[in-house]
Amino acid sequence: MRVLEFKAKGKTTQYSAIDEAIRTAQFVRNKCIRFWMDNRGVGQKELYRYNTKLRAEFPFVNTLNSHACQVAIEWAYSSIARFYENCRKSIPGKKGYPKFKKNCRSVEYKTSGWKLSPDRRSINFIDKKGIGKLKLKGTWDLHFYQLDQIKRVRLVRRADGYYVQFLVKIETGKLDIEPTGRIVGLDVGIKEFYSDSNGHTEPNPKFYRAGEKRLKFRQRRVSRKRKGSANRKRAINRLGRVHLKISRQREEYAKRLARCVIQSNDLVAYEDLRIKNLVKNHCLAKSINDAGWYQFRKWLEYFGVKFGKITVAVNPAYTSEECSNCGTLIKKSLSMRTHTCQCGFVLDRDWNAAINILKLALSTVGHTGTWVIDPNASGDSTSTLVGVILLGQVGSMNEESSCL
Incomplete structure (x- = not known):
């Protein structure tokens, strides 16, 4: 399933109608919960x-389309269903009990409630919400796809406007x-985005x-405005x-790096990190989130499947402490940036x-796809399908730029 995104252009009344449709979908979801x-x-x-x-x-x-x-x-x-699944698996900690949504930002239609124009440059929403005809601004050409291939249409509200997504x-x-005949191992970090096995x-x-300086400036502007005023809403929108912009920069940077790494190597090994656990360290949480490790891994796996390359997720335990020359474990603090072993190996x-x-990744030669390797396990390594190791996180590669 591919997601094609367009900027939606319309009138202020149409944008208000989109907001009303989003609120209605949120109301239905919360009532069902x-x-x-x-x-x-x-x-x-x-529930139906x-x-x-x-x-x-x-x-x-x-007035909202029945399919929406x-x-x-x-x-x-x-x-x-996710809550029940977490309970069955006895996942430690919170099980993800369903919560009410307060700020939904999208409404999704199936195969009814909308109609594309003959030139495929505008879309008309024909339910009773009054959204009407919206112009589509983007580089994708919908003429390459049949109408029966479009399974869903989604209206998304963001800070910089409204978007239409076609699934x-x-x-x-x-x-x-x-x-290429090349293989590489990647170690992600905070000081450097990643270091590979070639140095x-x-x-x-x-x-x-x-x-951050700009964010603080905009946040101060929000705090100075009276709550509920139009000026405060504008200040929140600018924030x-x-x-x-920051999230888009991080996503695009991770995407371009991942594509280059996959195209340059036949096998790519990386750490099977649990970001949710790492950010519990409040001293490093901001830097970890800013690095965008999950986005990088997501695109590595996507391009690995797309280009038919092997991607391997390795258990990161002791990879920083073990000497790559003799195998001796050398205890290190985070401040120690140089590995010095008693065998004389310095790196x-x-x-x-x-x-x-x-x-560790080379121990699965001949296996394809994404694999999770535990260096402490005996016998054969356990394999998982692509995306399974990212349970609970959406992995749709929906915004690959057409220029890539």
């Missing part, structure tokens, strides 16, 4: 029947690329740190635009870790 809380054990079919009652009881729900209401129910049920079902085959390092741009800490990551 409340219905489940009051009637434990109900399934998705019962409850939606029929909501459409009869509330006129503003009835069904998608809101699916969102509600997915959170319920298109296509058969994605692997691209034929000549083998090359990529600088960490630290987009959040670079924009959101700065955050949006940069991250370079040494990258070599160890590659050595």
Whole structure:
């Protein structure tokens, strides 16, 4: 499934209608969550029947397309099913109990409620919300796809405007690329974005740190405005635009690096990091989030499948402490940036870790896809499908630039 995104251009009244549709979808989702809380054990079919009652009881729900209401129910049920799944797996800590949404930013239609223009440069939403015809601004050409390939249409609100996303079902085959004969291990970090097993390092741009001064300025502007005023809403929007720019910079940087790494190597090994646990260290949480390790790994796996390359996720335990020359464990603090072993082997800490990551990955020669390797386990390594090791995180590669 590929997601094609366009900027939506319309009138102020149309934008207000989009906001109303988003609020309605949020209302349906929250009502379904409340219905489940009051009637434990109900399934998705019962939620669909409850939606029929909501459409009869509330006129503003009835004005939203019925398929859009069904998608809101699916969102509600997915959170319920995820909660049950976490309970069955006995995941430590919080199990993700379903919560009410306060600030939804999208509404999704299925195959009805919208109609594309003959030139595929505008879309008309024909439900009773009054959204009407929106112009589509973007570089994608929808003429390459049949209408029956478009399975869903999503309206998304962001700080810099409104967007229309088309979820298109296509058969994605692997691209034929000549083998390079090179393999590499990657060790991500905070000082450098990553260090590879060949000694090359990529600088960490630290987009959040670079924009922090601007963020503080915009945050002060928000705090000075009276709550509920129009000036405060404008100040919040300007603050959101700065955050949006930083997130886009981080995503694009990770995407371009991942594509270059995959195209330059036949096998790429990296750490199977649990970012959720790492950010519990409050001294490093800001720097870890700013690095964008998850985005980098997500695109590595995507381009690995696209170009038919092998990507291997390695358990990071002891990769920084083990000597890549003799195998001796050398205890290090985070401030120790040079690996010095009693065998006389001296190397940069991250370079040494990258070599160890590659050595662990080579133990699965002949396996394809994404693999999780535990250096302490005996016997064969356990394999997982691409994306399974990223459980609970959305992995749709929906914004690959057409210029790549």
